[in-house]
Amino acid sequence: MEPLTLSTFPRAIVHIDGDAFFASCEQSRRPKLQGRPVVTGKERGIAASMSYEAKARGVVRGMRIAEIRKVCPEAVILPSDYETYSLLSKRFFAIVRRYTPDVEEYSIDECFADLTGLRRPLRMNYFEIAARIKKELDAELGFTFSVGLAPNKVVAKIASKWVKPSGLTAIPGKELHRYLAKLPVEKVWGIGPNTTAFLQKHDIRTALEFARASEDWVKKFLSKPFFHIWQELNGQYVFELAIGEHETYYTIQKVKTFRPASSDRAFVLAQLAKNIENACIKIRKHKLAAQRVVIFLRTQEFRDFGLEVELSGPTQFPNDILHAVTPAFENLFDSSAAYRASGVILLKLTEAYYGQLDLFGEAIRMQRLSNLYESVDTLREKYGKHTVFLGASFLAHKSAQHDGERGHLPERRRELLPGETARKRLGIPMFMGEVQ
Amino acid sequence: MLVYMNLQEHLAKIRAFYRSHKRMPSYSELTAVVGFRSTNAAYKLATRLMDQGWLEKDAAGKLLPGPHFHTVPVLGTVTAGFPSPAEEELADTMSLDEYLITNKEATYILKVNGESMMGAGILPGDMLLVERGAEPRDSDIVIAQVDREWTIKFFRKRGRMVFLEAAHQDFKPIYPTEELKIAAVVRAVIRKYT
Numbered sequence: 001m002e003p004l005t006l007s008t009f010p011r012a013i014v015h016i017d018g019d020a021f022f023a024s025c026e027q028s029r030r031p032k033l034q035g036r037p038v039v040t041g042k043e044r045g046i047a048a049s050m051s052y053e054a055k056a057r058g059v060v061r062g063m064r065i066a067e068i069r070k071v072c073p074e075a076v077i078l079p080s081d082y083e084t085y086s087l088l089s090k091r092f093f094a095i096v097r098r099y100t101p102d103v104e105e106y107s108i109d110e111c112f113a114d115l116t117g118l119r120r121p122l123r124m125n126y127f128e129i130a131a132r133i134k135k136e137l138d139a140e141l142g143f144t145f146s147v148g149l150a151p152n153k154v155v156a157k158i159a160s161k162w163v164k165p166s167g168l169t170a171i172p173g174k175e176l177h178r179y180l181a182k183l184p185v186e187k188v189w190g191i192g193p194n195t196t197a198f199l200q201k202h203d204i205r206t207a208l209e210f211a212r213a214s215e216d217w218v219k220k221f222l223s224k225p226f227f228h229i230w231q232e233l234n235g236q237y238v239f240e241l242a243i244g245e246h247e248t249y250y251t252i253q254k255v256k257t258f259r260p261a262s263s264d265r266a267f268v269l270a271q272l273a274k275n276i277e278n279a280c281i282k283i284r285k286h287k288l289a290a291q292r293v294v295i296f297l298r299t300q301e302f303r304d305f306g307l308e309v310e311l312s313g314p315t316q317f318p319n320d321i322l323h324a325v326t327p328a329f330e331n332l333f334d335s336s337a338a339y340r341a342s343g344v345i346l347l348k349l350t351e352a353y354y355g356q357l358d359l360f361g362e363a364i365r366m367q368r369l370s371n372l373y374e375s376v377d378t379l380r381e382k383y384g385k386h387t388v389f390l391g392a393s394f395l396a397h398k399s400a401q402h403d404g405e406r407g408h409l410p411e412r413r414r415e416l417l418p419g420e421t422a423r424k425r426l427g428i429p430m431f432m433g434e435v436q
Numbered sequence: 437m438l439v440y441m442n443l444q445e446h447l448a449k450i451r452a453f454y455r456s457h458k459r460m461p462s463y464s465e466l467t468a469v470v471g472f473r474s475t476n477a478a479y480k481l482a483t484r485l486m487d488q489g490w491l492e493k494d495a496a497g498k499l500l501p502g503p504h505f506h507t508v509p510v511l512g513t514v515t516a517g518f519p520s521p522a523e524e525e526l527a528d529t530m531s532l533d534e535y536l537i538t539n540k541e542a543t544y545i546l547k548v549n550g551e552s553m554m555g556a557g558i559l560p561g562d563m564l565l566v567e568r569g570a571e572p573r574d575s576d577i578v579i580a581q582v583d584r585e586w587t588i589k590f591f592r593k594r595g596r597m598v599f600l601e602a603a604h605q606d607f608k609p610i611y612p613t614e615e616l617k618i619a620a621v622v623r624a625v626i627r628k629y630t
Contacts, residue, residue, distance in 0.1 A: 011592070029544075031581045031585060031586060031619075032584050032585070034584070069533070091540075091541040091542075094540070094541050095541050098473045098474050098477075099474055099476060099479070100476060101480065118476050121463065121475045121476045121479045122474070122475060122476060136569075138540050138569075139568065139569025140539070140541075140542035140568050141541075141568070142568055142569070142619065208570050215469045254472045277569045371492075417545070417547065417563055418561075418563075418628045418630055419628055420630060426543060426545060428543060428545045428565075429544050429545070430544065430545050430546055430547075431545070431546035431566070431579065431586055431619075431620075432542055432546075433585060433586055434549045434585060434586070435546055435547065435548050435550065435564075435579070435585075435587065435588055436549060436550035436552060436585060436586070436587050436590070
């Protein structure tokens, strides 16, 4: 077979993926769970992540708890502890940054890193560097990662999935064709069901067949992103890494499930208000302001109803947003339905700036709100989230987010250390269980 | 990771090395001197310092003092008296976090329940800072995994044999039948009185 390219690693890109990340975070801190089927997401009523033991017994992502208990009665189903998962995620990226500053935090459990040019200063070849990063991740986080090394992002993603869990796969350019020949084209990152169907009509079934298609043909029949994928499958480096800790937010989203489901108008609105407050905390942290808002309600039958609202000007304060979306909420809310979740998405984000003067005292009002929320944020930093909150979200704060909250609260939040409070805990992950 | 704000601080350390060794550090020495973990980071730091004229390199790529190397950094405007000591003096202090934690990414916390380490001054309710994945040495206090539970014991090494030992007469040493799973090495004990 003729290779697609003769070079090996003109660029050296790794993709690193935490194996069953959330479930692994749980297993690694609690020896009782090791070797057992573990599922997280109890508080939402559906599987968010499952350990390999649970996957082997047929538990899939999004499966309802009742069904999990049927297919895998011995499964340990835990509430998500996002605080711990986030702490471990930050450590994951920090360990990779020991080797290179060029890291793209792709999601909570995956990243890309550029190792190009590090062979000489580190006195190792690329495979050895990738192996070393994997070794440190596995040892220091206590669970395994799958690593793929390749000349670009698209192929690095293929490589990290090649052997899983705990794989370490290098695909040099000149070996690329051997891997692509065995890979169905729909497994390539970015190629969806529609494109797959189209390619099949042209007898393209494997990634290699796609890579071997002529440049003219690809340019003629497919859009630009697919041309870039085609280039990367041929060993070229096209997709740049988005480096730095997550900084650019195109949208900010907050969704919260509550249990039991509710038909109480005031309660559901309070839940929505709490989400708006949380979204605004995040938007202020990033010094952004939103111009448009989407709100949505999810019924017990998992049907979503949403509406989009344009704001009169960019804002970062929940008072403004709540005021603007209340009519939309009235429109959406159907008292005969039972709701299980509410959510808000802030869109059209711009840099926060209230310098413009106007006739109606808007600038002064904004300045007042800005002062007010500066104090709110100071209080939050000192005493924890939701020390002060809008009256509108009172009902959502009064009762626990989920019925029987203790059972749905992560263990870490029930087992506080001396001096910790329900609002603030030490930012260090904890080993759980008895220590004799 | 490179912290650009600390350029002057790093430079001060390089100057100290130069004063005591009468030569410039190699890249691997530089890594140790500035406290980085990767040579690559040190390499980037050196590049930055070269760009600003603090350092230079010779034909073989070795570091040399640059044109600004021996100049004294300006500490801020002084109107009268001595300059405020804060900046210079506090550069050599560390936070409690830095004092207790060496490898930040590998450090975990846990709470002790049992009494098996009372002889070593570790009481039920104490909190431990432990380093995951570290290589245990003889007589280190370790967190091991025994029968699907965490246990805290002394790690003992006699030739090729390893075993766990409590600091309490009621507990017998544990000789592993198979592989001994050491999860972490204890680095500090915290007892907080409220």
